[in-house]
Each structure stands twice: as C-alpha cells, then as structure tokens.
Amino acid sequence: MKIGVLALQGAVAEHIRSLEAAGAETVAVKRVEQLDELQGLVIPGGESTTIGRLMRKYGFMEAIAEFSAQGKPLFGTCAGLIVLADEIEGQEEAHLRLMDMTVARNAFGRQQESFETDLDVKGIDEPVRAVFIRAPLIKKVGADVDVLSTYKDEIVTARQGHLLAVSYHPELTDDYRLHAYFVDMVKEAAANKG
Amino acid sequence: METGTSRVKRGMAEMQKGGVIMDVMSAEQAKVAEAAGATAVMALERVPSEIRAAGGVARMADPTIVEEVMKVVSIPVMAKARIGHYVEAKVLESMGVDYIDESEVLTPADEVFHISKHEFTIPFVCGAKDLGEALRRIQEGAAMLRTKGEPGTGNIVEAVRHLRLINGQIRKIQGLSKDELYHEAKLLGVAYDLLLNVHETGKLPVVNFAAGGVATPSDAALMMHLGADGVFVGSGIFTSENPEKFARAIVEATTHYQDYKLIAEVSKNLGAPMKGIEISKLDAAQRMQDRGI
Numbered sequence: 001m002k003i004g005v006l007a008l009q010g011a012v013a014e015h016i017r018s019l020e021a022a023g024a025e026t027v028a029v030k031r032v033e034q035l036d037e038l039q040g041l042v043i044p045g046g047e048s049t050t051i052g053r054l055m056r057k058y059g060f061m062e063a064i065a066e067f068s069a070q071g072k073p074l075f076g077t078c079a080g081l082i083v084l085a086d087e088i089e090g091q092e093e094a095h096l097r098l099m100d101m102t103v104a105r106n107a108f109g110r111q112q113e114s115f116e117t118d119l120d121v122k123g124i125d126e127p128v129r130a131v132f133i134r135a136p137l138i139k140k141v142g143a144d145v146d147v148l149s150t151y152k153d154e155i156v157t158a159r160q161g162h163l164l165a166v167s168y169h170p171e172l173t174d175d176y177r178l179h180a181y182f183v184d185m186v187k188e189a190a191a192n193k194g
Numbered sequence: 195m196e197t198g199t200s201r202v203k204r205g206m207a208e209m210q211k212g213g214v215i216m217d218v219m220s221a222e223q224a225k226v227a228e229a230a231g232a233t234a235v236m237a238l239e240r241v242p243s244e245i246r247a248a249g250g251v252a253r254m255a256d257p258t259i260v261e262e263v264m265k266v267v268s269i270p271v272m273a274k275a276r277i278g279h280y281v282e283a284k285v286l287e288s289m290g291v292d293y294i295d296e297s298e299v300l301t302p303a304d305e306v307f308h309i310s311k312h313e314f315t316i317p318f319v320c321g322a323k324d325l326g327e328a329l330r331r332i333q334e335g336a337a338m339l340r341t342k343g344e345p346g347t348g349n350i351v352e353a354v355r356h357l358r359l360i361n362g363q364i365r366k367i368q369g370l371s372k373d374e375l376y377h378e379a380k381l382l383g384v385a386y387d388l389l390l391n392v393h394e395t396g397k398l399p400v401v402n403f404a405a406g407g408v409a410t411p412s413d414a415a416l417m418m419h420l421g422a423d424g425v426f427v428g429s430g431i432f433t434s435e436n437p438e439k440f441a442r443a444i445v446e447a448t449t450h451y452q453d454y455k456l457i458a459e460v461s462k463n464l465g466a467p468m469k470g471i472e473i474s475k476l477d478a479a480q481r482m483q484d485r486g487i
Contacts, residue, residue, distance in 0.1 A: 008449055009212040009233060011205075030450065045209050047233040047269050054231060054449055078209070105268055111292035112315045114202045117195045133205050134270065134292070172205045 003040040003186055004029040008054040010046020010079060014171035015179075022180040032063040040073045040186035043080030045133070045169050048105065051079055052095045061096065068098050073162040073189050075182045081165040082136050089139060099163050100142030107137035107154070107167075119168070121157050122148040124177050130156070130168035137167060162189055203317035203337035206270070206293065207401040210234060210338075210424055214414065214445050215272065215403070217241050217428040221262040223437070224271075230441035234270040234293070236426070237263040242299045242346030243429035243468065246480070252300045254282040257289060264290065272319070277486035278304020287316050293338070295319045298485040299345045299428075308486060311335030321405065323356040323483055325363035326382035329392070332400060333385055339398065341422070342483040343406015344476070346429050348468030350407045350416065352483060357404060357420050368396050406483070409468045411447030411461050418451035435465030 005015045007028035016026045019042070027034060029041065041064065043051070055061055068074055076084040076099075083095040087102040108114070111134055118127040130151075138155035141147060149157035156167040162185060170178040196202075213233025218224040224235045239255040240248065254275050264271045270292035275282035282303070283294050296309055298321050308331065311318040317337035322328035328339050341360075343353030367389060370378060375393055379386040391399055404417030405426035414425045425448050427441075434440040443460035450456045478484070 007212070009231075011208045011211060013211075014208060030453075046211070047209065047213060049228060049269060050213055050231045050233050050445070053229075054445070057446070110264075110290045111206055111270060111317065112287065112290060113197065114206060115195050115197045116199055116202055131201055131205050133202060133209060169205055169209075172201060172208065 001025060001039050001186060001190060002027060002037055003042065003183070004034060004038040005042045005044055006051070006060070006080075008058070008060075009050045010044040011169070011171055012044055015042045015044050015077075018171050018176050018179040019183065021176040022183045024183045024186070032059045035063055035067050038067075038072070039190045040075070040182065041067060042182070043074065043076040043083050044171070045078035045080060048079040048082040048095070051083060055083070055095065064096055065098065068096075068163070071162055071189055071193065073164065073182065073185045074098065076163075076165045077169055077171060078133065078135055078167060081138070081167060084163060084165050086142075099158070099160050099165060100145055101138050101158060101160075101165070102140040103136045104139050105136050106134050108132060108135055110134065117151070119149055119151060119156070121178070122146070123181060128170065128175055128178060129173045130170070131172045132168045135167045138165070198315035200337070204400050206317055207319070207338035210270075210403075211401060212449060213424045214441075214448050215424070215426045216431055216441060217426075218263060219432060220259065221266045223432050224263040224267045226438050227431070227441055228267045228269050230438055231445035232269060232441065233424070234272055235263060235267060236272045236274065236295065236428075238274065241429040241433065242482075243348070243433065244346075245299060246346040254279070254286065254300070257285070260286070260289060260291060274300055275309070276300040277302040278307050278309060280309050283309050283314065283318075287314055291316065293317050293319060296336075296486075297321065298342060298482045302485050308334050311337075319403075321483070321486075322360065323352075324359050325367070325392075326384055327487055328360055328398060328402070329382065329384035329388045332398070333388060336400065338401050338403070340403040340405040340426055343404070343408075344473055345406045345482050347407050347473065347476075348409040348430065348470035349473055350409065350413045351473055353404050353406045353408065353417060354420065356406075356483075357402075357417065357422060360398075360402070361421050364392055364396060364398070367392050408444075409470060410464075411443045411457055414444050415447045415451035415457055418448055424448065430468055433468060440464055
C-alpha cells in the first residue's frame, strides 16, 4: 500500500517520516502521473496560495478530483485543509472543493498567535499534541461531515467519508497516531474496493 | 496552550520549505509576489542591490511600508532588523510581523553580540556561511537559517560556497567519534549539545534556505539541487523587466528543480537578468557576508 505526499511546496519530508513510522510506503508527488500508483494522498501544510497556484498550473485540480472520486482517501493538514474545503471565507475562489465545509484562513491571527496544545480527538485514546501555525479553522460543516475535535468550540479536525482534514500539524511531532488513523482509512478503502 | 515555543517557531519555517521568499518594497509588489506563488514576502525600503549602491547606513524599514504590506497579503510577512539591534526587532514584533531577519544586509548595530532571540515570541531567520555561524545563531534562538551569499550582487558563487561548506562540515561531524566532538565544538565555537545533535541526525535542527545572489530560475534550482530547503530572492525580481513573469519562473524552477526542460521553458524571454558583480571586485568593506559572525 502506497501513500503519496503532494510535494509542490511545504512540509513534505515530515509527513513522509510520519507515514512511514505508521507503516505505509510513501512517495513525494510532483507530477499527476504519480497518482496512478497510489491508494491515498496527503496534502501537507505550507502556503495554500502557493500550493493552489502550482496545483492549477500542473493539472492537479482535475487529477486529485478524479483520485477522490475513486474513493481514495485524502488527508489535508493546515494549508491542505484549506485546499480541500468547499469554501474559503473572504476569498472568491476555493481550490479542490471536495469537503463540505467553510474554512477561515489565519483564523487565530499572525505568527505571534501560533501555539501548541493538547487536543482530544474522537477515535484516538489519549490527547494529541497539536501545533497550530497561522492555522485555519473550520467555520461550518455540511451534514455528511463528522467533527472529530474542537478547540475553544471551533472545529479543528473533521472527516467526511474518505476525506480527513486537520487545522494543525501532526507531522511536526513524534506522535504518529493521526497518520496511523489515516493509514487505516486507506487500508479500509483499498479493502472495500477489493 | 503555549505560544512562541521552539516547535511553533521552527515549524513556521518548515511550512516555507520548497518555497520562494521574495523581497518587496511596496504593497503593490507584495501583491504581485503573492499572486506569483511566493510563500512569504520580505518587506523592505530598498532591495540589497540598491542598499549596496546607495552606501551609508542601512536600517530597519519605515514601519509604514511593513504595515502596508501586512495589510494587503495573506502570506507571512518578514522584515529585517540590524544585527544586534534588539529594539528594531522588538518594534517589528510589536507590529505583528511574522518573522524577523536579523540581517547582514543592513549595517550591523553591534559588532560583537547578536540579538538574544529566545526572548521573542516571533521567530528569527539569520544568515550563516559555515557550520559554526549556523549553530551559534541557533544557540541564540534562530528558528531558521539562510546562506549569507553576497547580497545584491546577482552572483550565486558565495551562496554556493556557503551551502557546500555547511553541508560538507555536517558530513564531517557525522564521521567524528564522540570524544572528537568536544574538540570540534571548541574549534567551531559552539555548544557541544548542538554539535552532538548534528552528529546524530546528520542535519541542522532548523530549515536552511539559500540567499544572497540568486538572480535566475536556474540559480534557484541549483541551490535546491545542493540541498537548500527553499530560496530567498532579493534584488532580482522587482528590478527585472517583467517582475510577475520573473517571480513565477523562480517559483516553478524551485518546485521542479530537477525538471530541466521545465526550467528551460520558464527561463525564456525573461529579459536581461541583473548585471551582477564579480566578487573579487568588492573591497573588504563592501562584503556584507563578513558582518556578524
């Protein structure tokens, strides 16, 4: 089972390390052809404007939509969450528009408001250490979206079927449980496809 | 809930990886940079080549420029403080700048001491031309590094020298025995613990970008090829004939630094690059890289 990390810009190596620690084979994805050999894809943290622009430039918008339509799981962290969202507050054009949610960018403020904290996540036993860096928030979700965790009553982890999105950076810690959770989603999706 | 932790500061730099940070001198240029795919902008009054040409003392930018840039873009905004100028850095922090560059491009305020960067909530990037400088800056609290290169020259040779030197020194440190590390720490003028970490991991504990002399898309790709985590572009973009096209070309060449056909494609018709300065023609006093070691 192979999981890709979209490698146009951002924290790619950290996701690869965490996925491998969670038992997955990995590949850094720079070209759309590489998606064919994958069962799951991570869209990492980085700058969502940069990642969005490069995705459009290199045909990833259509290719990832197609990937998702096959039921293959996607995991977006921070900028990756923004890229997955259906709507971005204050911005005309969203990116992939795969997850039924409205997100706000830089929702906590600038870098000096960035922080880390312990966070309870549904489906994971003990709290995870969540690192929020100029992080987005999920302001609104559709009926098909499960809220897996909140911070001060705001949604920071959500799942819609085969799509998983978090506001923070599990890849910056040595705790691989969220990556293991995603690896399980990929295994399940691959098994259902038979 | 904790702010300003080392993980939060260093993590912010991790999110810039594979990206291009562009020098801008106005809100309008900042918007062009953002649209072209910059991962952050550095708000300045003058780009390094102009600072070099103007001479005199170069200081922190007018806060108005920094504020205007912060207002118009959603990507992070960085700004430069003079080496050792604690107050310029505190002023920038009070304005909510996302990252401070304690930079040799400005005239140093202190010829001995750098700013104690641990005392700040916002992170710092500093220049380094060898492993000793790199680890000393980390020791002082830098959360991100960049090569010094020779800013404002349009000549990549010094950035190449610095990156190769640092990476070569890291390989050497990996090969030393633990007892040899004590002596090496003394020679480099760095804390033993930091050197031990490099010995064990084979890398710096923070992101290291290329800076100082990147003038073309190929220059940016070369630095990525040599192991830089990303690229700062100073004078090249907004002194070029078509800044928007030039900026996009640098972004794409940085992402696809191993795709030479693509680099050829984006390099077409960019107009004349910076004329550039041959390094041996600089007097000792004009060498910015020798400031703050």
